[in-house]
Amino acid sequence: MSRLQAVFSAARKARRAAFVAYVTAGDPTPARTVEIARALRRGGADVLELGIPFSDPIADGPTNQRAAERALRAGMTPRGVIDTVADIRLEGEDLPIVLFTYANPVVQYGIWRFAEDAAAAGADGVLLTDVPVEEVERFRPAFLDSGLDPILLVTPTSTKERIRAAARLGRGFLYYVSRTGVTGAQSTLGRSLEADLRAVKKLSKLPVAVGFGISSPRQVQEVARLADGVVVGSAIVNRIERAGSSDTLAETIQRFVIPLAEACRRK
């Protein structure tokens, strides 16, 4: 059983949704990412989603764009992110790590080499936001061969056939983007989420995690009722942006995610 599968099935048994926390690796600086990862785990993250910063992040809203710019300016590279994953493992952290990025950095790195290096460092899955099912075959064999779970996205505009294909080609979990739009915190969730999510779950044997726009414990609770996993990204990245390079950064992050992780418990 892969680490991701294990986490989702443990969460199900505990009657809670898995809490997936996203940050951009290298934000505010590459040196801080390991302590942020530790703070997230201590705060209750079940899965760590680590963004590899990219100069043209078309699926990301302003918050994550700025995070990517900060990380790139601070000298973060794909190789640097993979090394960071290795460092996180050296610290004894055992939570599954999903690398979240775009096709371009992976193609530039070399798909097979990327897969081998990422897996050797201890990554568990890769999510490429601009690689739909039509293009995933270019990456999937390399990922599977190295034991990485390819994670695919479905959205409210995905047809049934596309959802089925994503569920068939993906591993670990299926990522449901809860709205049409880019990443970023918002105060209300889509009204049709419940019905849409039911439809997706019917077509997928994989656990379904919901993300994009979830920022408060109340929203987490609402989604945790329906989904196998809840992803919070921009709201955490906002905190990192505000805290900057202060000494209390890790503590701030940990304190911020505790109520989010607790909200994953189904009442």
Add this chain to the structure above:
Amino acid sequence: MKAGPDEKGYFGVYGGSFVPETLMAPLAELAKAYQRTRRDREFQGRLDDLLVTYVGRPTPLYLASRLSARMGGARIWLKREDLCHTGAHKINNALGQALLARKMGKQRVIAETGAGQHGVAVATAAALLGLMCRVYMGSEDMRRQAPNVRRMRLLGAEVVPVESGSRTLKDAINEALRDWVTNVRTTHYILGSVLGPHPYPTIVRDFQSVIGREAFGQFRKTTRGLPDLVVLRRRGLQRRGDLLGVCSPRKGAPCRRGGRGPREWTG
């Protein structure tokens, strides 16, 4: 370069669809709608009529005799796309896609622009057809091309400065894609160059192929032959559109016969 893309939108090793999943269903819808218009006599008739009465086609093919003498060798003809309404060939594609947007029932169009020519063309086509229009432009480009910004605004378009990344064309494309991801149900994105996901490269190439069809026809009429060399100026990303547009009508066997067919030369 092969004549047409394969079913996934690849021209050899280039092409495909590297965009967020949210856009895949709309892109499929666009490809389908576009295929229908190719056989739609009424649509083609309307476009041809507007190209004549509104754009001012055919543009002249002009023998630049003084330039030819000065250069001391080749006889040089100029295809005067600068005489199109709005002052550039961009209107050929903008008008075609704006008609397509109307056909698909979209009320709003968006576009990216670098120097401003494509933005002006889209603003013009939108004004003609009664579509709402928003143009994304890097703030650096807006400063450099202020007269075009005024023209777009005069035509009723909203020009939005893009402050992310390098604040130039590529960032404007990213921002337009983010708008499209968010407003995909009501909005058509009029891409101005042969780039982006399938079917855009095909659409832009086809709408610009009018340049090549006219130019080769006019050339044959005056010289009874084919040019030895086709020279196009390429500026950044922008000019690939005309390159494909000019050459695609004549990329077949007739051009190569005798080994004296047109060659592309970008500089």
